[in-house]
Amino acid sequence: MKSTIVIIGGGQAGAQAVDTLRKEGFAGRLILVGDEAQLPYQRPPLSKKFLSGELAAERLPLRHRSFYEEHAVELLLGSRAVRIDAASRTVALESGAILPFDALLLCLGAAPRHLACPGADLAGIHHLRTLADASSLRRDIEPGARAVVIGGGYIGLEAAATFRRLGCEVTVLEMTDRVMSRVVAPDVSDFFTAAHRTHGVEIVCATAVAALEGAARVERVVCADGRRFDADLVLVGVGSVPVTALAADAGLPVGDGILVDEYCRTADPAIFAAGDCTNFPSPHYGVRVRLESVDNAFEQAKAAALNMLDRGIVYDRVPWFWSDQYEHKLLIVGLSSGHDQRLLRADPATGGFSVCYLRNRELIALEAVDDSKSYMAARKLIDARVRLDPSKVGDARVDLKAAV
Ligand SMILES: Cc1cc2nc3c(=O)[nH]c(=O)nc-3n(C[C@H](O)[C@H](O)[C@H](O)COP(=O)(O)OP(=O)(O)OC[C@H]3O[C@@H](n4cnc5c(N)ncnc54)[C@H](O)[C@@H]3O)c2cc1C
Incomplete structure (x- = not known):
């Protein structure tokens, strides 16, 4: 019988897991630790309707605060977990607090990849993962601003569409020979390239960024082929890396993500993981995958929560994903x-x-x-x-x- 379950990560997966645990009758102590200050919220609008100003920050939370109160969930927001001690079954927080657990769920998400070139940390250069990132980006957007997006993936292209709607001059720089090349067929890349061009976005493929330049803040992006693009703001959208250090430091195997089995269990039977941070076997496809999608975070968290209650659910779901552009x-x-x-x-x-x-x-x-x-x-x-x-x-x- 488990009396305390701790979940680290107050995002899509973490919020779903507390919901499932209570719905399925878990009556013990339930603690959700999240290093962001906000209640767990939806990220997709950060590049879409929140960025454009059509959706207010108050509409982003996945559940109201009252949900957590009514379900006796101890919400430790703005709290960072810094160490897992698998032997003593405890989690240490940055504050010094120690939380004991009978079962632990890691829903740590992913973090945006940063550029390593000169000037990569100048003011005016943004990444987009959190509400804080999106709010800071929004403050730099104004009609006529020259926005350069580095990376023609989903997030870069969605943001480019939003920048354009807000009246910015937009250039997208993509390293490969077509946008979204890792994830879609050439016909789809061509369609979205044409859509962006129709809306006045300049798309430049097969170009690598060599440096970002500026005095007090970013003023231009310089490519390895010598091309230069003036910029008032830059969004770096070059992919994400799974957050795994906490698991690795606890001795849990990690690869591209925290390695779990089809029951969402790590190598330690008391520690589970779900969402963007995991690398898991897909029985349907017979391969291991790591996904970044709302559906996966939601469904895998449900399966993990059920398995923490010993239900023996194999997580076997065909993944799906959406992107809105214009x-x-x-x-x-x-x-x-x-x-x-x-x-x-x-x-x-x-x-x-x-x-x-x-x-x-x-x-x-x-x-x-x-x-x-x-x-x-x-x-x-x-x-x-x-x-x-x-x-x-x-x-x-x-x-x-x-x-x-
Ligand atoms: C701008 C943007 C647009 C997107 N659009 C779409 C879309 O259109 N469709 C789609 O399917 N998906 C989309 N996604 C992806 C989707 O949002 C993610 O797949 C989903 O949020 C993953 O949920 P998660 O719970 O695994 O991770 P997250 O939601 O990232 O939650 C992880 C949480 O854990 C916290 N954390 C990490 N380490 C610690 C620690 N040590 N202590 C405490 N807390 C910690 C993180 O700060 C974070 O709050 C988008 C993502 C972004 C960023």
Whole structure:
């Protein structure tokens, strides 16, 4: 019988875990430790409606303070966990407090990667992970400001769209030969490149940033090929790294993330982990993955919470993710690596379309641009692991569900 559960990390996963634990009848002491001062909140609006000013900070929390009070959750916000002692089953906080636990859940998230080039810490250079980051970025945005976004991934592109809506002059610098190259097919990259250009964003690919220059604050970005881009503000969106030091220092195995098994358990049976900080096996795909998505944080935290209550739930979920840029919605379901066929449904030039990935005629992933119908069908088809007729998959006149 567990009498005390401690959760470290007051984000998407941490908030979900306390909810599940109480809903599932855990009546013991429940402590949520978070180093941010705010109640656990949603991050997706930080690059979208919060950044644009359409959504107030008060609307970001995932649950009201009263939820935690009513469910007797001891909320230790603005508190940083600095050490886990697996042998004595305690967590030490920066304040000096020591928390005993019977089970511990690590929901530590990820931290933005920083550039290592000269000038990388000048004023006016931003990263975007927390409400504090987004608030500081918002203070620098004004109509006519020259914003340079380094990194053409989701966060960089979503922010670029928001900067543009707020009247900034925007340039996106991407190191590879196309935007979002790690995560989507060339057709999808081309579509979003065109959308950004239509909205007046300059997109420059195949260029590496060599230095950031300025006197008191950043004034320009200099690329290795000699090109220079004047900047009033810079957003660095070059990916994230999982937060693992706490786990590694406690002797837990980490790779790209804290290594957990299909029950969300680390090498120590009393310590679990969930969300962006984990590297876990996907039974559906037969590979280990680390994901950064709301759905994964939410569902994996639920599974971890249930398993802390000894329910033996295998976490096996087909991942999905969304991104909003201007009026366009990108929805991705599944993992495309290992596909042997890639098919385009519909013509990107004429509206919504999808890219389908098959392996042995089984749909393993789909990227939908303004095509939620194919996305919804794909979620079911991927789960069901049925074989499809490729000629029908590639024919947008045929309902995807009818391609079985
Ligand atoms: C700008 C932005 C836009 C996004 N947009 C989308 C989107 O459109 N769709 C989507 O699916 N996903 C999106 N994501 C990703 C999504 O928000 C994350 O996958 C999700 O928040 C992960 O939840 P988590 O609980 O694992 O980590 P987090 O929400 O990051 O929570 C981790 C928490 O742990 C805290 N912490 C870390 N170490 C300690 C410690 N030692 N002591 C105490 N606390 C600690 C961190 O400060 C943080 O508060 C976006 C992310 C960002 C930043």
